[in-house]
Amino acid sequence: MGSKPQTSLLKRSMGLDNPWGPRPIKTSPARMGVYGFLIVAALFFCIPLYVMVITSLKGMPEIRLGELFALPNDPTVAAWLKAWAEACTGVQCNGIKEGFWNSIKITVPSVMVSIVIGSINGYALSFWRSRGANLIFGLLLFGAFVPFQVVIFPLIIFTREMGMYGTLPGIVFIHTAFGMPIMTLLFRNYFSSLPEELFKAARVDGAGFWQIFFQIMMPMAIPITIVAVILQTTGIWNDFLLGLIFAGRENLPMTVQLNNIVTTTFGVREYNVNMAATILTALVPLVVYLASGKYFVRGIAAGAVKG
């Protein structure tokens, strides 16, 4: 009996010494303003996604009522099934699933090859610093910003001469080349940030250039490799122009197929099917983004802010 007030007293005194739980927030008008602004901004960003999802779940008669923001009365996934398997991309009506598999076939090898090459480049650059290397690197970086339009025509001719134009290896080559500046930058900055003693110690122990790379550097580069995978996966999946021009008729990526579905219409435009196809196309990068949060942001920061 007597111990009860004692413990509560103890608790209170502990609470005073060592506060825990969320910091109490003062609700002043300014604070309300901050939250008000953030919520309005969040709504602006959410609305398109919301509209996309509910439109895709409606039937066409319901869409013709013109209630853009109304929830579907009778949700149906019919539009999703049609978008996946039956929607027409130009003459063929096989849905967007072909585009999905094409995008997988393009993205997976492109991501792998560009990361392998980018990491080796970045490693070489990280300790091989001469004026010339910096010049080449500056040139490569300039390449990261050159509009594709300036190099596309010569590349069409080059890939055609090599017999790669309109093939899967061709588009993988193109993505690897265009991804190289950013991948090199990413890995160079990361390897430069590692302590130099690590490299020196390995040298003293007799490890060569490649041994250091494969046995010491790469295992340490796992975090930056994750960043690179995310950056390249979303980038290549979302690419439109390069896929349109270099992938060839057989390998058109999902973004191109999506655009074909929406723009080539015979008769009535089926907005629900269009929106379902749009979500399906956006799904892979969205999942990558949501699952990777912190790494995605790091990729942006690493790509944008110099190390």
Next chain:
Amino acid sequence: MEEKGAQINDSELNSEVGKTVESAEKKPGRKRKRISFSALIASMPMMLVAVGLFVICVGYSILLSFTKSRSFPRFNWIGLDQYERLWNTERWLVSVENMFIYGVLFVVICLVSGFVMAVFLDQKVRFESGFRTLFLYPYAMSLVVTGLVWQWMMEPSLGIQNVIQKLGWAGFEFAPLVDPEIAIYGVLVAAVWQASGLVMVLMLAGLRGIDMDIWKASRVDGISTWRTYLFIILPMMRPVIVTSLVLLAVGVVRVYDLIVAQTGGGPGIATEMPAKFVIDHITVRNNVGLGMAAATMMLLPVLAVIGPWIYREYVSPRKRS
């Protein structure tokens, strides 16, 4: 493929090391030399791409702009004729004008809204990461998706305009894509929606990097929060602002997917852009010479923005430690 090559090289190198281990011990300089030789091999792909893609291809494009090439490259020189024709082409002039209107507004709005969002998020708000996720997710989606969603929402008879009008505001207008005068602003809204989260993330990282002592000092001096942000913090964020500016500006010159998906360049030629002009001329219009002249013109603003930036940040020996 590349990795295999690397491994072969590795084993070669190891055997070589075995053979010359004594001499290497005697002359410490030799091993260093071999390392830099391996580094040279390792950076070959990068050099090939840097020189092949960004020197030879760019040069080739510029050369072609002085020729009469139609669908295949032909080197019959016609001097600056293509440029003369280009600047007399209605569609090109509209494209350039659009790029300036769109570009200036896009960059300014993204920078301002990105900074404001970052500042508001920096107030120790709850659910900060939730808000951040919401602000940034459009950036993860492709411009094709962005263009199609906004095209649907801007649809005159079923989109936002219709909903607001039905609510009783009969004069409400929000269907920019069907009006040639304002169609470009419709594209602008979609582009800002997609990219302003990017600026927010960069700016937020910049704000977090600012020394807390600055805040303490400004508080001691009795400077109000918003004045501190505007006159003290903002000038300190110059590097972040420059980086954002460069990224956004390059995005402006490149914009192609968004136009193709959202408007197709229409109505008429109201939302044409230089990037689309070039692609159309080297593909469907079979006029490579004119397209390459346009591409060369596109290169100029990029060089003007990027050249000094890259030199200062990376090449200049002063900055390399």
